[in-house]
Structure formats: C-alpha cells, structure tokens
Amino acid sequence: MKVITLTEKLLTRHHNTLPAGWQSKKLGDVTSIKRGKFSHRPRNDPKFFGGETPFIQTGDIVSGNGKVTHHSQSLNDLGVSVSKVFPAGTIMMAIAANIGDCAILQYDCACTDSVVGITPRANHDANFFNYYLNDRKAVFRYIAPEGAQKNINVEFLDSLPIVTPPIPEQRKIAEILGTWDRAIETQDKLVKALTRRKQALAQQLLTGKTRLPEFEGKWQTIRINQALRRVFRPIDWSPTIELTLVSLRRRCGGVFLRPPLLGSEYKTKDLHEICAGDFLVSKRQVAHGALALVTPEHAGGHVSKEYAIFENQAPNLLHMPFFARLAQTPRLIHRARVASTGVHIEKLIFDPKVYLKEKIQIPKTVEEQQAIAKVLTAADQEITLQSQYLDQLRQQKRGLMQQLLTGKTRVTVS
Numbered sequence: 001m002k003v004i005t006l007t008e009k010l011l012t013r014h015h016n017t018l019p020a021g022w023q024s025k026k027l028g029d030v031t032s033i034k035r036g037k038f039s040h041r042p043r044n045d046p047k048f049f050g051g052e053t054p055f056i057q058t059g060d061i062v063s064g065n066g067k068v069t070h071h072s073q074s075l076n077d078l079g080v081s082v083s084k085v086f087p088a089g090t091i092m093m094a095i096a097a098n099i100g101d102c103a104i105l106q107y108d109c110a111c112t113d114s115v116v117g118i119t120p121r122a123n124h125d126a127n128f129f130n131y132y133l134n135d136r137k138a139v140f141r142y143i144a145p146e147g148a149q150k151n152i153n154v155e156f157l158d159s160l161p162i163v164t165p166p167i168p169e170q171r172k173i174a175e176i177l178g179t180w181d182r183a184i185e186t187q188d189k190l191v192k193a194l195t196r197r198k199q200a201l202a203q204q205l206l207t208g209k210t211r212l213p214e215f216e217g218k219w220q221t222i223r224i225n226q227a228l229r230r231v232f233r234p235i236d237w238s239p240t241i242e243l244t245l246v247s248l249r250r251r252c253g254g255v256f257l258r259p260p261l262l263g264s265e266y267k268t269k270d271l272h273e274i275c276a277g278d279f280l281v282s283k284r285q286v287a288h289g290a291l292a293l294v295t296p297e298h299a300g301g302h303v304s305k306e307y308a309i310f311e312n313q314a315p316n317l318l319h320m321p322f323f324a325r326l327a328q329t330p331r332l333i334h335r336a337r338v339a340s341t342g343v344h345i346e347k348l349i350f351d352p353k354v355y356l357k358e359k360i361q362i363p364k365t366v367e368e369q370q371a372i373a374k375v376l377t378a379a380d381q382e383i384t385l386q387s388q389y390l391d392q393l394r395q396q397k398r399g400l401m402q403q404l405l406t407g408k409t410r411v412t413v414s
Contacts, residue, residue: 031121032119034084037111090117180397198380219362223358224358227323232309237263247303281355287333287336
C-alpha cells in the first residue's frame with residue numbers, strides 16, 4: 001500500500017474529483033520551464049550593468065501585481081552574455097526568497113537564476129497558469145526544502161501535479177479574474193492618489209502656506225512647553241492586576257493594543273496609565289515616527305518607562321489633535337530625533353526635557369487649529385473607507401480563485 005505524504009496531499013488536494021473535461025497533468029507536460037541565469041559572481045559587479053536590456057530579480061516580480069511592468073536594473077552586452085533573456089508573455093516565477101510569486105513579462109527581459117521562466121505549450125493559456133501558480137504559492141513555500149535559504153527548482157516544478165480545464169475555459173477563467181484585477185488596480189490607484197492628496201494637504205495646512213477661507217492673520221511661535229507638560233500616572237501594581245498594555249507603531253502608525261498580561265507576567269512594575277488626549281512618545285523609537293495622540297479607545301492603557309506621556313495644560317492655546325498632526329511632520333520628527341541622545345539611530349534615547357523646549361508655529365486661534373485637524377481627519381477617513389473597499393475586492397478575488405481554479409464553480413463558455 002502506497003503511503004501518501006503530506007506534500008502529495010497538499011499538491012493533489014483538488015485532484016480526486018475532477019470536473020468534467022478537466023485533466024490531471026504534470027506542469028512540465030503542458031509548459032516549458034527554464035531557469036534564469038547570471039553566472040558571474042559577485043552578482044553586483046557594475047561592469048555588467050547600465051545597458052539597454054531590462055534585468056529583473058525576485059523583487060520586480062513581487063511588486064508587479066501579476067505583471068512585470070518595470071525593472072530596477074538593466075544589463076549591457078557583457079551582462080547579457082552571462083544571463084538569460086526571456087520573451088514578453090513568459091510567466092516568471094520566483095524560486096528563492098519570495099517563492100512562488102509569479103508575473104507575466106510585458107517586454108523581453110533578462111533575469112537572475114533565482115527566477116524561472118514558464119511558457120505554456122500550445123492549447124494552454126499563460127494568463128490562466130499565472131493565476132493558477134500564484135494561487136499555490138503558499139503551498140510551494142510550505143513544502144520548499146529547508147536550507148540556508150528555502151528554494152524550489154526546475155525539477156520540482158516539472159513534476160508538479162496540476163489540473164487544467166480545456167483551453168476555452170482557461171481563457172474565460174483568466175478573463176474573469178482579469179476583470180477583478182483591473183478593478184483592484186483602479187481602486188489601488190485611487191487609494192494612492194487620496195494618500196498623496198492628503199500628504200500635500202497636510203504639508204500646506206500645517207505650515208500655513210495654505211489657509212482655510214475663514215481664517216487670516218499671522219501664525220505665532222511658541223515653545224512646546226508652553227502648552228504641554230510631561231506627566232506620570234503610576235499604577236498600583238500587583239501580581240494579579242490585569243494589564244492593558246499598549247505600544248506605538250513606527251512611521252506614525254498610531255497606538256495599538258498588545259496582548260493582555262497579568263502583573264506577574266510582565267518584566268517591570270513601573271507602569272503608567274494613559275488617558276484620551278495624551279500625546280505618547282516611544283523614547284527608543286521616536287526617530288522612526290513612533291509618536292501619536294491617544295484616542296478614547298486606548299484610554300486606561302498601560303505603558304512602561306520607555307514611553308513619555310504628555311498632556312495639554314493650555315487647551316486655549318493648543319488643540320491636541322492639531323499638535324499630533326504637526327508632530328508627525330518630517331520637520332518635527334527630525335526635531336524629536338535631535339532631542340535624543342546616542343550615536344546611532346537605533347540607539348537614540350528621546351529626552352522629553354529637550355523636546356519640550358522646541359519651538360513650533362501654530363495658528364493663533366484654537367478654532368483654526370480645530371478646523372485644520374478636522375479637514376485632515378476627513379481625508380484620513382476617506383482613505384480608510386476606500387482602503388477597506390480595496391481589501392474587500394482582494395478578498396473577493398481570492399474566494400473567486402478558489403472556486404474557478406479548482407472547477408468548483410464552472411464558467412460558461414460561449
């Protein structure tokens with residue numbers, strides 16, 4: 001009795017009940033698979049680069065969203081002599097690093113040996129196989145042999161079990177999924193455009209270069225300590241206290257909740273409570289944009305002494321949501337970095353006393369500050385809404401792929 005391995009189960013999980021007209025094959029039976037090449041070492045020798053022939057690596061495949069439409073490097077004639085050029089229309093698959101990611105070449109390209117080129121034979125559709133193989137990349141990554149770096153090879157792909165519908169159905173499936181891709185691409189462009197617009201708006205409004213219609217007059221310069229002060233709110237620690245730990249994401253990603261722990265499970269007893277409206281700074285990560293306003297949902301959270309908590313002592317002078325926006329601009333993140341001690345960016349320690357002495361320019365009226373914060377919040381909400389719709393489209397496509405690429409849902413071919 002043959003023992004079925006886990007690998008075989010994963011690769012053939014849809015093969016037991018083939019839809020009518022579908023066939024079980026090996027990938028090598030229906031495609032030609034050739035490995036890329038770059039025989040010279042080191043690979044980054046500049047004498048091979050800077051010519052007219054596009055040269056792609058695994059990162060160019062990953063960033064292409066199913067199509068290779070751009071490249072980060074190019075080869076000269078000497079570089080081409082140690083590489084391999086594939087024609088437009090070839091499916092390129094990463095076999096190391098981002099194992100299983102696939103994209104179709106939109107123009108002739110040379111590529112490295114961490115990539116293979118897959119060309120479907122007659123009566124097979126490249127777009128269908130591009131979707132099919134991309135759908136299986138999680139399996140490829142799971143079963144790839146362990147080593148210094150996981151990878152798969154041409155022999156593995158040649159013997160890969162696959163199921164294929166007749167060519168008219170392949171083309172129809174690819175057409176349907178292509179419609180979803182175009183919708184996703186359009187929505188992704190919208191989200192990126194909204195993000196750029198919001199960044200430009202923030203740059204104009206937070207510097208006073210553009211004023212909202214109902215406001216005029218020069219802005220004023222203040223020191224941060226005229227409005228903010230550092231506060232300490234130590235909690236009553238006990239081994240059985242349930243801690244609500246929070247942290248800050250880099251790149252102005254905001255506050256987030258960490259897994260709950262008991263007091264006895266955490267490394268320090270010196271914890272402090274945060275309140276809604278506080279401005280929270282990670283003393284070791286501020287150079288990377290780890291600073292944010294505390295929203296009501298995180299009020300009552302706990303932080304260690306690795307964080308500095310600031311509260312507004314002059315609400316008639318400074319609107320905290322406005323300040324939080326201002327503090328996340330490149331200029332003020334730089335000033336927060338300057339207000340830190342250390343010789344390396346990963347070793348900097350934020351000094352709250354120095355930071356509080358920094359000067360900022362703000363509108364003279366809290367009403368203008370509130371209006372600016374409101375405009376930027378509305379822009380954020382629009383980005384969030386459109387990003388959620390983008391996520392929905394991607395999720396719908398994943399579900400559709402699971403149905404169409406296994407034949408669970410059949411398509412009508414005219």
